[in-house]
Amino acid sequence: MPKHIADTATLNNGVRMPWLGLGVWQAQDGEQVVNAIHAAVEIGYRSIDTASFYHNEEGVGRAIRECGINRDELFVTTKVWNDDQGYDATLKAFEISRSKLGLDVIDLYLVHWPVTGKFVDTYRALEKLYRDGSVRAIGVSNFLEPQLKELLANCEVVPAVNQIEFHPLLTQPSLQTLCREKGIQLEAWSPLMQGNLDQPLLTELADKYGKSPAQIILRWDLQRGVMTIPKSVTPSRLAENAAIFDWALTEEDAAAIDALDEGRRFGPDPLTFV
Ligand SMILES: NC(=O)C1=CN([C@@H]2O[C@H](COP(=O)(O)OP(=O)(O)OC[C@H]3O[C@@H](n4cnc5c(N)ncnc54)[C@H](OP(=O)(O)O)[C@@H]3O)[C@@H](O)[C@H]2O)C=CC1
Numbered sequence: 001m002p003k004h005i006a007d008t009a010t011l012n013n014g015v016r017m018p019w020l021g022l023g024v025w026q027a028q029d030g031e032q033v034v035n036a037i038h039a040a041v042e043i044g045y046r047s048i049d050t051a052s053f054y055h056n057e058e059g060v061g062r063a064i065r066e067c068g069i070n071r072d073e074l075f076v077t078t079k080v081w082n083d084d085q086g087y088d089a090t091l092k093a094f095e096i097s098r099s100k101l102g103l104d105v106i107d108l109y110l111v112h113w114p115v116t117g118k119f120v121d122t123y124r125a126l127e128k129l130y131r132d133g134s135v136r137a138i139g140v141s142n143f144l145e146p147q148l149k150e151l152l153a154n155c156e157v158v159p160a161v162n163q164i165e166f167h168p169l170l171t172q173p174s175l176q177t178l179c180r181e182k183g184i185q186l187e188a189w190s191p192l193m194q195g196n197l198d199q200p201l202l203t204e205l206a207d208k209y210g211k212s213p214a215q216i217i218l219r220w221d222l223q224r225g226v227m228t229i230p231k232s233v234t235p236s237r238l239a240e241n242a243a244i245f246d247w248a249l250t251e252e253d254a255a256a257i258d259a260l261d262e263g264r265r266f267g268p269d270p271l272t273f274v
């Protein structure tokens with residue numbers, strides 16, 4: 001169990017990735033994303049999750065250059081967007097992301113959504129980038145069991161990560177099982193249900209532990225072995241979300257959170273979105 005915000009999990013290729021990172025979807029490019037990353041790094045965050053779709057890779061790159069932390073102490077994830085899928089288009093999109101970020105090497109590059117008919121070729125481009133040393137690890141996002149099985153039957157490098165919508169109302173147990181069996185690390189997007197934290201059990205547990213509902217969820221992520229990337233541009237919330245390493249939920253309370261699962265999504269459903 002990680003004990004510090006910079007503690008890492010070892011991915012299936014030996015690369016180490018922090019358990020907790022900063023998500024920056026909807027953080028505006030420029031001052032907002034730069035300030036959020038600087039505040040986060042000061043608190044101890046070492047992982048940043050962006051995507052070409054977030055239109056803030058330039059700000060993320062600037063924040064990294066200006067934050068005073070060595071590049072090799074930071075872990076940067078970005079993703080290839082749906083319109084750029086296919087082998088050649090993905091290689092081109094990667095160069096644009098790499099240039100905007102101002103980085104030679106990206107730590108983790110993900111297929112953002114499994115675009116039907118294209119994701120296998122897209123992933124082949126990621127395998128090339130991995131072999132070339134342009135990325136330290138490759139993976140997927142929003143892959144459900146059918147797409148993951150199809151990819152596993154057609155790839156040479158097993159994805160290191162599957163980044164999926166994951167929170168108390170959506171735990172996708174059979175997808176979790178498949179990822180664990182295959183050595184694919186799960187990573188939770190929208191872990192805080194996009195701010196919809198008004199759930200009676202979470203409030204009850206927050207009172208019991210003297211924590212906030214957000215902290216209860218993020219701690220539960222860690223205890224379930226799921227990496228997590230809460231987004232905030234608010235310094236007090238960045239600190240709150242990071243203060244989850246020095247206490248624990250009882251297994252009974254963690255199981256009560258598991259039982260909230262009702263298959264509810266706050267983001268798009270991969271079955272219909274692509
Ligand atoms: N792969 C994919 O398809 C997807 C990936 N993601 C990734 O996951 C990250 C996180 O998901 P996201 O959808 O942003 O949503 P989150 O579940 O992280 O929730 C973010 C919202 O919660 C608020 N918030 C943050 N901390 C607290 C707190 N302690 N108490 C109360 N409210 C809080 C934020 O407000 P404020 O910022 O104003 O503080 C913001 O409105 C994204 O930023 C992105 O990196 C997200 C969606 C899809």
Ligand SMILES: O=C(O)C(=O)[C@@H](O)[C@H](O)C(=O)CO
Pocket residue numbers: 025051053112267268
């Ligand atoms: O944030 C992401 O990474 C996403 O893919 C989502 O924002 C998703 O594309 C969406 O909600 C689009 O409306």
